[in-house]
Amino acid sequence: MRKLPPLNAVRAFEAAARHESFTAAANELCVTVTAISHQVRQLEAILGHKLFERSGRAVVLTADGHAVFPLLRDGFDRMASAFAAIRPPADGDAITISTTRAFAERWLMPRLARFNAAFPQLVVHIDATEELRAPGAEGVDLAIRYGRVDRAGEPSVLFSDRYIAVAASAICPPGARPAIDDLRSRSLLAFRWKNAALDSPAWSAWLAGADHDPGRDF
Structure with a gap:
């Protein structure tokens, strides 16, 4: 049997660490900043380690926070991918795009509104992960990656650096x-x-x- 801390506390920490902000984490999880702070302190008490250094409104991960954050982030990414693979689309068809977090945040997400306006019947799921996932595997329909081109899968080159x-x-x-x-x-x-x-x-x-x-x- 797995011994896990309360999931709400883990979610609060992961969101706060990812955004480097309790306020942004609160907005994402639709709770108050006080609730995020309380959940993080609860997790720190359970683990017996400080996860953040607090200075006014700024929060910075401690060494222990840095050690645990990537593992939790990847775990939540995998959970999201698992549910996305079996969740039926709300309306119309759905497509899952796997790409890196940086590409999703800096290039793909800013263009989704225009895409959704042009194709309102299509539901887009974004699998943001550093792990390489090929189309057809784990529910992925389209993969956008950086690196040498493998011609075996007939890829399309979007950009050259x-x-x-x-x-x-x-x-x-x-x-x-x-x-x-x-x-x-x-x-x-x-x-x-x-x-x-x-x-x-x-x-x-x-x-x-x-x-x-x-x-x-x-």
Whole structure:
């Protein structure tokens, strides 16, 4: 038998951690800010650990909060996907789109109102997760992902990315173009995607391309 804290307290913490705001969590769950605060304190008392540092109206996750939040967030995502897979659409047809949280929040959600106006009979479910889910699996009809294109499934390419190098003005004053060899001698800041399966931007590849294209963008 699973020993779990009260679900309302867990939901309150997950929403507050995701929004980094008790107020936003209260709006999402249709309760008061006081209720969110009470539920979070109840969860902290049960666990014996502080999950948030509070400073006025600002809330910041503690180390323990950071440790437990991703697991709870993914758990709620899975629950939502499980129910979406069996829930009949309210009206007309339904489609489930699986994509990353960032793409859903920054690109997909702002365009849904226009889509719904054009296709009011279609119910759209968004499966926002970092886990790769192929169309046809787990109730997913359409998947939007970043990475190399696998032609086996006949995908459509929505966008192609393009990387440019940027530098502090002390290194590259406005209007100036530093020599490529000068960049090689400096400390270069690297970036890696959270998903190791994706190709992260690499300075080695960029510098190799710059050797063949002296006009490459900075």
